[in-house]
Amino acid sequence: xxxxxxxxxxxxxxxxxxxxxxxxxxxxxxxxxxxxxxxxxxxxxxxxxxxxxxxxxxxxxxxxxxxxxxxxxxxxxxxxxxxxxxxxxxxxxxxxxxxxxxxxxxxxxxxxxxxxxxxxxxxxxxxxxxxxxxxxxxxxxxxxxxxxxxxxxxxxxxxxxxxxxxxxxxxxxxxxxxxxxxxxxxxxxxxxxxxxxxxxxxxxxxxxxxxxxxxxxxxxxxxxxxxxxxxxxxxxxxxxxxxxxxxxxxxxxxxxxxxxxxxxxxxxxxxxxxxxxxxxxxxxxxxxxxxxxxxxxxxxxxxxxxxxxxxxxxxxxxxxxxxxxxxxxxxxxxxxxxxxxxxxxxxxxxxxxxxxxxxxxxxxxxxxxxxxxxxxxxxxxxxxxxxxxxxxxxxxxxxxxxxxxxxxxxxxxxxxxxxxxxxxxxxxxxxxxxxxxxxxxxxxxxxxxxxxxxxxxxxxx
Numbered sequence: 001x002x003x004x005x006x007x008x009x010x011x012x013x014x015x016x017x018x019x020x021x022x023x024x025x026x027x028x029x030x031x032x033x034x035x036x037x038x039x040x041x042x043x044x045x046x047x048x049x050x051x052x053x054x055x056x057x058x059x060x061x062x063x064x065x066x067x068x069x070x071x072x073x074x075x076x077x078x079x080x081x082x083x084x085x086x087x088x089x090x091x092x093x094x095x096x097x098x099x100x101x102x103x104x105x106x107x108x109x110x111x112x113x114x115x116x117x118x119x120x121x122x123x124x125x126x127x128x129x130x131x132x133x134x135x136x137x138x139x140x141x142x143x144x145x146x147x148x149x150x151x152x153x154x155x156x157x158x159x160x161x162x163x164x165x166x167x168x169x170x171x172x173x174x175x176x177x178x179x180x181x182x183x184x185x186x187x188x189x190x191x192x193x194x195x196x197x198x199x200x201x202x203x204x205x206x207x208x209x210x211x212x213x214x215x216x217x218x219x220x221x222x223x224x225x226x227x228x229x230x231x232x233x234x235x236x237x238x239x240x241x242x243x244x245x246x247x248x249x250x251x252x253x254x255x256x257x258x259x260x261x262x263x264x265x266x267x268x269x270x271x272x273x274x275x276x277x278x279x280x281x282x283x284x285x286x287x288x289x290x291x292x293x294x295x296x297x298x299x300x301x302x303x304x305x306x307x308x309x310x311x312x313x314x315x316x317x318x319x320x321x322x323x324x325x326x327x328x329x330x331x332x333x334x335x336x337x338x339x340x341x342x343x344x345x346x347x348x349x350x351x352x353x354x355x356x357x358x359x360x361x362x363x364x365x366x367x368x369x370x371x372x373x374x375x376x377x378x379x380x381x382x383x384x385x386x387x388x389x390x391x392x393x394x395x396x397x398x399x400x401x402x403x404x405x406x407x408x409x410x411x412x413x414x415x416x417x418x419x420x421x422x423x424x425x426x427x428x429x430x431x432x433x434x435x436x437x438x439x440x441x442x443x444x445x446x447x448x449x450x451x452x453x454x455x456x457x458x459x460x461x
Contacts, residue, residue, distance in 0.1 A: 003107040004039050006086075006099045009077065011039060014107045018076070025076045026200035030055060030367050031069045038087065042097040045090040058376065059368030060235075060460065064158075064227050068198060070095060071162055140178050143167050147188045150219070164188075164195040172196065172203035186212040190219035197301060197367075221299050228298040235294035235369060235457060236287065242456020243286015243449060244279050247403075250448040251278025254404065254424075254441070261423035274407075281323075281403050286453050288319025289351040293358065293457065297369050308359040309352055316351020320344045346395050346402060353391025354450050357384040358457065371460045384454035385447045392446025396439045404441040 003012040010019040013036045018025045027035065034055045038046065048066060056065075070087060073079075079086045088098045143163040151157035167175040175192065179185050189205060193216070196202035207216050225232070255271030258264055292315025293308055300307030324343020361383035362370035372380055392402060430437050 001107055002104040005103040005105065006039075006101060007077075011036065012107055027072070027076060028198060028200050028367075031072055031198075034069050035073050038095060038097040039102065042099075042102060045088075045096040046094045048094040051094060056368055058370065058372050059365050060231060060371040061368035062228055062231050065368065067158065068161060071158065072165060072198060075162070075165070139170055140167065140175060143170075144175065144178055144188065147191050150187055160191060161195055164191045165199045167192065168196060168199040168202035172201075172205060176205065180211075186215035187219045189216045190223060193220055194223050224299045225295070231369065232294045232298050234461060236291045238456040238459045239290020239293065239453055240283050240287035240456070242452040242454070242459070243290070244283030244452075245456070246286075246448045246450075246452025247278035247280070247282020248275050249278075249452070250282070250403075250445055251275040254278070254444075257427065258424055262426050264423040266423075277407070278403065282449055282452065284319055284323065285316065285347065285350070285449065286456065288315040288347065289354060289453060290457060291315050292351065293355055294369070305359045305363055309355045312355025312358070313348050313352030316354075317344050317348030320347020320350075323347075346400050349391050349395050350388060350402075350446065350449070353394075353446075354384055354388040354453055357387025357450065358454055360387075361454075371458050373460065377455070377458050380458055381451050381454035385450035388450025388453070389443050389446035392442040392449075393439055396442035397435075401438070402442045402445050404445060405438050 001014040003010060003014065005011075008021050009025075010017070012018075016029075016032060018027060018032065018035065034051065037051065037054050048063070051066060052061070070089075071081070074081055074084075074087055077086045081089075084098065086097060086099045088096045090096055143166055146163040147160050147167070151160050172192065176189070179188055189207065189210065189212075193205040193207060196205050207213055207220065210216065251274040252271060255274040258266055258270060258274075259268055289312050292311035292313070294311075296307040296311025297304060321344030358380065361380040362372070365372070370380070395402060396405070424433070424437055424441070426432075428436060428440065
């Protein structure tokens with residue numbers, strides 16, 4: 001594996017080091033990978049899509065994340081975005097490494113300077129003679145002023161993020177000390193908290209227990225949602241589509257089994273009817289749980305696992321509660337019956353269990369929302385399906401109906417309608433729709449829905 005020399009920099013993919021004059025220039029792993037990728041393909045103008053596929057292979061990030069990565073690399077290389085000595089922006093396409101004199105050499109074991117300590121941030125004071133310190137121009141003040149209040153334009157927002165990253169490089173703790181009593185304290189703290197993930201020298205930026213904690217948390221949520229709006233919408237739509245596909249498959253399989261069951265009196269038309277019902281129920285449930293998951297994993301980075309579980313549970317519970325109210329009122333008005341209609345509690349349990357499996361299966365994904373490929377994607381889907389199936393089984397054993405149990409209860413409560421799914425019980429030796437039949441149907445619903453939801457969530461556009 002070669003290393004690359006250009007200007008006064010040495011880039012070693014093997015050692016994962018970028019040195020300037022023998023001093024390490026820190027970059028977070030994704031940004032280091034991006035620099036290596038651009039240097040390796042320096043003869044090409046690389047499309048943004050190819051960059052995402054090569055560098056962010058297992059996660060999805062917004063376009064602004066790539067812009068921020070390029071800005072950080074330029075700052076580390078002391079590049080000017082207007083002159084672009086190293087990284088050129090190719091309008092409406094991507095980026096190209098354009099420094100002409102790049103030397104490739106073997107990255108041998110002997111490498112002077114590879115063990116030198118990391119660069120030390122510049123001090124805020126200049127040391128004079130006889131240990132007399134003379135105050136230098138305060139580098140924090142203009143940067144703190146730039147991040148004092150929310151930006152008005154996207155250009156201003158990128159400029160603010162650059163200022164926040166520079167403050168981390170100067171010293172996170174010192175920057176936070178200077179925030180005390182400054183105007184825009186809450187927003188500045190939120191911006192420092194958000195950008196600390198993209199700066200390797202950054203220290204902790206606490207929110208809870210600090211002044212204006214609620215305001216800072218609110219600013220942080222808005223910052224992250226604004227940068228991830230398109231990504232959240234895409235994840236939500238994919239989750240809804242995956243849930244709908246799973247519901248359609250489950251309804252179709254259930255209908256075919258029902259038609260084939262001994263003693264069944266339902267016509268073949270029950271298959272498309274159950275397929276349509278499954279599609280609607282699965283799509284609505286997927287939309288609710290997917291929305292909770294997408295928002296949580298885009299907003300919460302420090303508590304991603306717990307936040308994702310909570311988001312899925314809340315999203316499923318809200319949708320389930322709405323369906324429970326609307327369905328119950330509709331049946332009472334049109335049919336005059338009040339069967340036990342599943343809803344809020346069931347949605348909360350299914351959403352939470354699906355999110356638990358998904359969060360645990362993707363806990364190693366960092367730097368974006370998970371989007372694994374190949375076997376890794378199917379592993380996430382199967383893990384989510386098993387967790388969701390376990391939650392559905394627990395709900396059924398607690399006597400709470402899911403989609404199949406609710407349909408059976410509605411048919412059983414009709415004036416002249418027999419139990420819809422009773423014949424399925426005979427397939428497993430029960431005289432009718434008993435607890436074992438209900439549990440098996442619920443387990444199948446949970447497994448199918450969890451599989452479809454996870455495949456939808458991890459779909460890479």
